[in-house]
Amino acid sequence: MTLRVGIVDTTFARVDMARYAIEELRNNDPSVVIERITVPGFKNTPWAAKQLINRGVDAVMVFGWIGPSLTDKITYAVASMGLIMLQIEYDKPIIDVTVHEDEARDERELFDIAVDRSRKHARNLILMLRGELTKWAGMGLRQGRPDVGPIIR
Ligand SMILES: Cc1nc2c(=O)[nH]c(=O)nc-2n(C[C@H](O)[C@H](O)[C@H](O)CO)c1C
Structure with a gap:
């Protein structure tokens, strides 16, 4: 079955994160269909979704x-609630791939976080929809930074 993925992004963002995610989605599923809406800022994202x-x-x-x-x-907190409500109301997963500007010390680090988070969440989405994410449960995966691994006792 052809997978259709909606992409919502903003002009507020300082990195075109969707570009990297779309590349990753296509690498993992060449038949994926992308539908994209760009909005001014995060508060507009529930409407676009x-x-x-x-x-x-x-x-x-x-x-x-x-x-x-x-x-x-x-x-962010307010609009996130809108996205959560949409997921419940419409029974469709919404992956929130957000970068917070104070996560990093400089622009270089911010850029790397944005690209890594976008690519990894694109992979997460494909695996989740295929029912293949469970094998990674509890593995300390991180998006935006290196994985930290599981705690084994
Ligand atoms: C204060 C503020 N902060 C952000 C932000 O951190 N990230 C973002 O994407 N957008 C922000 N905006 C813009 C709003 O989300 C929205 O686009 C405008 O209020 C127009 O509806 C606003 C107004």
Whole structure:
């Protein structure tokens, strides 16, 4: 069955994260169909995700970029609730691939986090929809930084 993935991203973001995710999705599933909507900022992402779900996508990836101020963080918390409600209401997974500007010390690190997180979550989505993610359960996987591994006692 052809997989249809919705992509939502913002002009607020400072890295075109969707570009790397789409490349990864196509590498892992050459027949994947991509539907993309770009919005100004994170608070607009629930609307765009709903549009794509109504078009019949199997899942949505939302590429957020959140500034360092308290106002930015509140924006994220509020709009995230919208994305969670959509998942429950429409029974479709939404993978939140957000980078927070205060995660990194400089732009170089921020860029690397954004690309790594985008690629790894694209792979997560494909594996999850294929039911193949369970073999990685508890393995301490991280998106944006190197994996930390499992704790074994
Ligand atoms: C304060 C603020 N912070 C962010 C942010 O950190 N990341 C982001 O993507 N967008 C931000 N925005 C913009 C809003 O999400 C939205 O695009 C505008 O309020 C227009 O509806 C706002 C207004």
